[in-house]
Amino acid sequence: MISKNVKETHKLAGQILKNLILQHKLNKALVIILKGELGTGKTEFVKGLKNFLKIKNNILSPTFVLMKVYDINNAKVNFKNLYHFDLYRLIEGKLKEKDIKEALNTLNIYDILNNKENIVFVEWGENIKMFKENKPYVIEIKQRANKDREIQINNLKVKTQKSNP
Numbered sequence: 001m002i003s004k005n006v007k008e009t010h011k012l013a014g015q016i017l018k019n020l021i022l023q024h025k026l027n028k029a030l031v032i033i034l035k036g037e038l039g040t041g042k043t044e045f046v047k048g049l050k051n052f053l054k055i056k057n058n059i060l061s062p063t064f065v066l067m068k069v070y071d072i073n074n075a076k077v078n079f080k081n082l083y084h085f086d087l088y089r090l091i092e093g094k095l096k097e098k099d100i101k102e103a104l105n106t107l108n109i110y111d112i113l114n115n116k117e118n119i120v121f122v123e124w125g126e127n128i129k130m131f132k133e134n135k136p137y138v139i140e141i142k143q144r145a146n147k148d149r150e151i152q153i154n155n156l157k158v159k160t161q162k163s164n165p
């Protein structure tokens, strides 16, 4: 898929998540890894979920706090919490997997991952093994031109038409 601007990325984010929710069968959190270079739009993607999930607070980048959590208020969605992680500082600091685990443990990562009421988005998490048990989807965003972004999803056939799947 190609997004031509931020607004399109926001719209696609809602459509894509809707499809991922329908496909999610695990009895654990729905985990989505956002992959892409600095400034490609990973955080914008999550910001775009505000409408679909009916989140009241503004979604802000978790770059400086590692994790943010929001209440999902869309009664049609069987999830209650949106978690948004940005692990760039851990990755950039070249921490070992063991130390990353320890850092994430202080945030109760295992409880978060085992709770099927959670949707968990992770920026810079593609090389971290602890997410693997949740069979994460990987959404990759690539900058193609000034504002053009290519958005690819692994393990999913996305329907972005108006027809309800």
Ligand SMILES: Nc1ncnc2c1ncn2[C@@H]1O[C@H](COP(=O)(O)OP(=O)(O)OP(=O)(O)O)[C@@H](O)[C@H]1O
Pocket: 003, 004, 005, 006, 008, 009, 036, 037, 038, 039, 040, 041, 042, 043, 044, 045, 061, 063, 086, 088, 123, 146, 147, 148, 149
């Ligand atoms: N089509 C587009 N989709 C998303 N963002 C876009 C698009 N076109 C331009 N942008 C701009 O690209 C930037 C994306 O920033 P964002 O913080 O979302 O990136 P990021 O991938 O989360 O980076 P980081 O790895 O530093 O957290 C924003 O400034 C946004 O305005």
Ligand SMILES: [Mg+2]
Pocket: 042, 043, 044, 061, 063, 086, 123
């Ligand atoms: Mg970001």
